[in-house]
Amino acid sequence: DVKVTQSSRYLVKRTGEKVFLECVQDMDHENMFWYRQDPGLGLRLIYFSYDVKMKEKGDIPEGYSVSREKKERFSLILESASTNQTSMYLCASTLGLAGYEQYFGPGTRLTVT
Amino acid sequence: QKEVEQNSGPLSVPEGAIASLNCTYSDRGSQSFFWYRQYSGKSPELIMFIYSNGDKEDGRFTAQLNKASQYVSLLIRDSQPSDSATYLCAVNAGGGNKLTFGTGTQLKVEL
Numbered sequence: 001d002v003k004v005t006q007s008s009r010y011l012v013k014r015t016g017e018k019v020f021l022e023c024v025q026d027m028d029h030e031n032m033f034w035y036r037q038d039p040g041l042g043l044r045l046i047y048f049s050y051d052v053k054m055k056e057k058g059d060i061p062e063g064y065s066v067s068r069e070k071k072e073r074f075s076l077i078l079e080s081a082s083t084n085q086t087s088m089y090l091c092a093s094t095l096g097l098a099g100y101e102q103y104f105g106p107g108t109r110l111t112v113t
Numbered sequence: 114q115k116e117v118e119q120n121s122g123p124l125s126v127p128e129g130a131i132a133s134l135n136c137t138y139s140d141r142g143s144q145s146f147f148w149y150r151q152y153s154g155k156s157p158e159l160i161m162f163i164y165s166n167g168d169k170e171d172g173r174f175t176a177q178l179n180k181a182s183q184y185v186s187l188l189i190r191d192s193q194p195s196d197s198a199t200y201l202c203a204v205n206a207g208g209g210n211k212l213t214f215g216t217g218t219q220l221k222v223e224l
Binding site for chain 1: 121147155156157158159162201203211212213214215216217
């Protein structure tokens, strides 16, 4: 059965902290994605990775970085958290090109105070 | 102009009726089209995908694609209260690995 897991469901951090969000998939998928979802703005792509150690910027990469050292794991890093990064963060993975279904993790609701 | 546009709703339909959800997109090179359902507090799950012009049916769901008019729609027949959710349209513009999502349409199926 398909599974994408995220390290935390809820997270509260202070402004300026370095924040790590982790995502793990067990489907041997090539591609992994990080989105944030905000009311009225929908799902917006932050970064994606199509192979180990490979990454590409999405639509809103500012203030974020990513790491993919192993195929199954894709980490999102907030270098210095700010209040405008308070959001729902969703990780997804897919086998091949975007013609394939993206499987989503349960999401991490991050609050930055 | 947004790349993928949806009416935010809410769209209210009575139980047993047909719900019609619409989505327009701006990139004529778009190749793959997806409908996701998202319950409140949950992550999106795929309902349908469609690549070719015309209709594609799966149970109570029908996806319709018209590339000339740049719209894709989702019909839900015999709507049930359990169909109440936000429906996200997603488009793969010009190939590659990325999907662009609309902001979603909230559907409410009333008893």
